Amino acid sequence: MSVLDCYALNRRRLLRTFGASAVTALSMPLASGLALAQPVFAQYPFQLGVASGDPWPDGFVIWTRLAPEPFEIGYGMPMAPVEVSWEVAADRGFKTVVAKGTAIAPPELGHSVHVEVGGLESGRDYWYRFAAGKERSLAGRARTAPAIGAAVDRVRFAVAGCQNYENGWYTAYRRLAQDAPDFVFQYGDYIYEGRGNRVWNGPNGPVENVRQHFGSEIYTLDDYRRRYAQYKMDADLQAAHAAAPWWVVWDDHETDNNWAGEIDQDNTDPKLFNLRRQAAAQAYYENMPLRAGSFPAGAAIQIYRRQAYGQLLQLNLLDTRQFRTDQPCGDKMVVCGALDRPEAEMMGARQEKWLIEGLTSSKSTWNVIAQQVMMMDLDRDPGPDVVVNPDSWAGYRTPRARILKAIRDRKVVNPVVLTGDEHQNFAGELQIDGSRPEARPIAPEFVVTSISSGGDGVDQTEQYAKIQAANPQLKFNNSQRGYAICDVTPKTWTTEFKVLDAITRRDGVLTTRKKLVVEAGDPHLAEA
Numbered sequence: 001m002s003v004l005d006c007y008a009l010n011r012r013r014l015l016r017t018f019g020a021s022a023v024t025a026l027s028m029p030l031a032s033g034l035a036l037a038q039p040v041f042a043q044y045p046f047q048l049g050v051a052s053g054d055p056w057p058d059g060f061v062i063w064t065r066l067a068p069e070p071f072e073i074g075y076g077m078p079m080a081p082v083e084v085s086w087e088v089a090a091d092r093g094f095k096t097v098v099a100k101g102t103a104i105a106p107p108e109l110g111h112s113v114h115v116e117v118g119g120l121e122s123g124r125d126y127w128y129r130f131a132a133g134k135e136r137s138l139a140g141r142a143r144t145a146p147a148i149g150a151a152v153d154r155v156r157f158a159v160a161g162c163q164n165y166e167n168g169w170y171t172a173y174r175r176l177a178q179d180a181p182d183f184v185f186q187y188g189d190y191i192y193e194g195r196g197n198r199v200w201n202g203p204n205g206p207v208e209n210v211r212q213h214f215g216s217e218i219y220t221l222d223d224y225r226r227r228y229a230q231y232k233m234d235a236d237l238q239a240a241h242a243a244a245p246w247w248v249v250w251d252d253h254e255t256d257n258n259w260a261g262e263i264d265q266d267n268t269d270p271k272l273f274n275l276r277r278q279a280a281a282q283a284y285y286e287n288m289p290l291r292a293g294s295f296p297a298g299a300a301i302q303i304y305r306r307q308a309y310g311q312l313l314q315l316n317l318l319d320t321r322q323f324r325t326d327q328p329c330g331d332k333m334v335v336c337g338a339l340d341r342p343e344a345e346m347m348g349a350r351q352e353k354w355l356i357e358g359l360t361s362s363k364s365t366w367n368v369i370a371q372q373v374m375m376m377d378l379d380r381d382p383g384p385d386v387v388v389n390p391d392s393w394a395g396y397r398t399p400r401a402r403i404l405k406a407i408r409d410r411k412v413v414n415p416v417v418l419t420g421d422e423h424q425n426f427a428g429e430l431q432i433d434g435s436r437p438e439a440r441p442i443a444p445e446f447v448v449t450s451i452s453s454g455g456d457g458v459d460q461t462e463q464y465a466k467i468q469a470a471n472p473q474l475k476f477n478n479s480q481r482g483y484a485i486c487d488v489t490p491k492t493w494t495t496e497f498k499v500l501d502a503i504t505r506r507d508g509v510l511t512t513r514k515k516l517v518v519e520a521g522d523p524h525l526a527e528a
């Protein structure tokens, strides 16, 4: 079949499927091969915004996804590759363009574009934007990582995640964007997979959601694409992406609540769950500013990865979902005799070896384990029983002890653990056994609250005040929404927990709830 035959066939099919609006894109000249060089869009194609991510010393990924009708099947695009031009400038006004080119947005990838821009200067800001046909995206700011081995005075970055669209506004992302951090670590739960709910069951009874997911629980690639589109249409989230490069990892809700390797929460046939994982992995890659090294193959996707920021810090990003064994005791917060099962895996043998080798060979001042679920073995029963969150590391005591002992015995320099998942803020000092603390903690852990999941919070619940009193390793707990800023220098690590008084109102007020500091060489937490 010639290119023109194919074009005519596609045109007829598109007319049937999408009507005239999509077909206008095909009525323009074709570029080489089948890529459309001058598409005409019925609606603005950059409605999902732009993003940058995975910065390295001479570049970063820039991302966008063409979607003129974001919520429709086929999202208003012709099912043909489309050319997208991009440019990177040294200034906000794009007077000095330092790199530019053309990328193809393929229909197989939901018309997403992932450009790995190289040849840039290290440790500085750049601005980027895209164009397709006669349309141009808004601009985003990215920032390269410092040169390998460079002496770096300071890195200041944000930690955020758990952004349930229904539970509240993304005011925290608007404020995070204004902070203009060097990068954002997004610890996961970028989307939630559940159906739309007008009302959810809050801690004190039914609460009305501020907005609702479209449709039912998501299973297919089209479902996941539409869910990402719904989240990415939020202007505050777009502002946070446009403000800084992101390091993203996924947690459970990008696929299914509390999934573990081949097992979902309902114990679905793994062959069936594997199909859902494939859709989720593809949609995640399509919608995140990830390098080609994270291109999915079936259900497999490379999430764990590493980047040094000069001599100052080494960022180790983990995947605690794809390779873990099932949670113990039916994944319920009950007294559980299986926490010490020897065969348990949280990261899988290969990732665990990679992490320990990276930590022990690091030349960095601070060695960050940036990951998903709580590493503290927090006892959630204030009384004599011991109850832990079985989905957290406390439900996986064997691999947890292996990692913590490796950090302690092999003298990893200034380890710091960053965590999400809990929809609360916690700061604590990691011990191999929290009930038998050693004089020197192994590392500080900062668990950062949700952007929106859980709705309006309170400073501390009565239940967690009791839990904190029963857990000396836990130094701080707060149950409001927000994000954290980590300000890192060669001498100190400061974590600032920023919280909002409400997220069900548009005008929530952000304040600093707590500022905790760790001195290099001493893993104890102190008030800043």
Ligand SMILES: [Fe+2]
Pocket: 162, 163, 189, 253, 421, 422, 423, 450, 453
């Ligand atoms: Fe979450």
